Amino acid sequence: MATVHTAIRAKMGSTPYYVTTMKVSDLVQVARPASEHEEWATTGLTERLQRELNDTRVRTEIAPYLANSPDRFFGALILLLDADEEPEFESFSEVAKNLPKAYRSTMSKESFGFLTIESGDRIVLDGQHRFAALREVVIGRTVEGAEARYVSDDEVTVIIVPRISTQHTRKLFNKVNRYAKNTSRGDNILTSEDDGFAVLTRRLADDDGPLAGKNHKGESLVNYKTNTIADRSVQLTTLSAVYETVRIIAEHYNMADQLNEKKTHVRPEEETLDEGYEHVQGWWTTVLDGMPMLKHGRDNTKVLPELRAKDADYGLLFKPATHIVLFQALSQILKVDPARALSEVVERAYRIDWKITSPLWRDVLINSAHNILTKKENYNLAADLLTYLVLGDKMPSNDVQQLRVRIATTRGADVATFRLPPYLED
DSSP states (O other): OOEEEEEEEEEETTEEEEEEEEEHHHHHHHEEETTTTOHHHHSSHHHHHHHSOOHHHIIIIIHHHHHHOTTOOOOOEEEEEEOSSOOEEEEHHHHOTTOOHHHHTTTTTOOEEEEEEOSOEEEEEEOHHHHHHHHIIIIIOOOOOTTGGGGGGOEEEEEEEEOOOHHHHHHHHHHHHHTOOOOOHHHHHHHOSSOHHHHHHHHHHSTTSTTOSBOTTSOBSEEOSOSSOOTTOOOOEEHHHHHHHHHHHHHHTTOHHHHOHHHHSSOOOHHHHHHHHHHHHHHHHHHHHHOHHHHHHHHOGGGHHHHTSTTSTTGGGGSHHHHHHHHHHHHHHHHHOTTSOHHHHHHHHHTSOOOTTOGGGBTTTBOTTSOBOOSHHHHHHHHHHHHHHHHGGGSOHHHHHHHHHHHHHHHTOOTTTOOOOOOOOO
16 A cells, blocks of 8 residues: 655765654554564674664663653654665655745755655664664553553654665665764763753752862863763762762662652652752762861862872772762661761761772772772672771671671682771771
């Protein structure tokens, strides 16, 4: 059965294509992903690894976003038209002979018109996961949400590329996916309006937040471009690290599910955001007030390279990784000893040896070259060590024993004779 679309005809290099829109209900009936029974798309190992559909991501992330968000939006999908004959295109100038004079110059290239497709498969070259999510909501109907029933009436932009040859198709399939670049984590945190953690992270670094303001070079105190900070940097921490501290604090107050975009799929209520910000702002303010050298670095950015030096007394406190470890430990400590005030715990933690060269952190958070060990297991180990140093004999004995074994193992020491460092006295 022939279908007719209003379309724009264009060409890039040797590839002709047409831009149009389709209702989702029509699209999911006529199209299919390239990864489904398309030999040219799956015979190559690289393409198979790159483009096989991640069903879990479709079901748990993209489809729930469609079914729950009234502000849902997708970029254009690219469809290969695999047909024996070329689609027919008639320009407006051919169909409407008596166009007003003002429109004639616009139509001179005959780019605007009607595209008639008599037959052929429509194969999704780019946007397979988005298409699969649309199909899951409209046909599978396994995803619940207030917006689910409206998705079928949505209109999406579609770029239709006629099949030229198998070689051309494979090349096109490869390039549109190979050169697609994911947004950085920092960009996602800066721009997301549905991720509650990201919203609260920005609030901390904006307006009157405890991490707001600029350094003496006019840069933000928080580095949003990278996930690490150079030793000579005059920025305090990274946006990614602050985001992790926000997540830790939210989990501490059992608010994570209310703020996690993967759970809510839509922006949290303002009351929830305000409550969350009260917690994260309070924790960061308490940490800065209870660790005077860290606050000094925030307020005097010129000295940050000196404060971060490996032989500086508090050098480790100026590493973004330490901020994550510190907040994780604070949460763990307060869960074991909820009678303690956060300010008291912070002040005790400040008394620990924070030198980068301290044997305390060797092979736990710092390697032999005095660089941060970035694996999750190292962060966890460092947080558990910090928890032990602050809690002392209030830490459950089984946890202390396991910590001793873990540190001995990571250092290659004899487990039978290894002893943990002394904890802080009251």
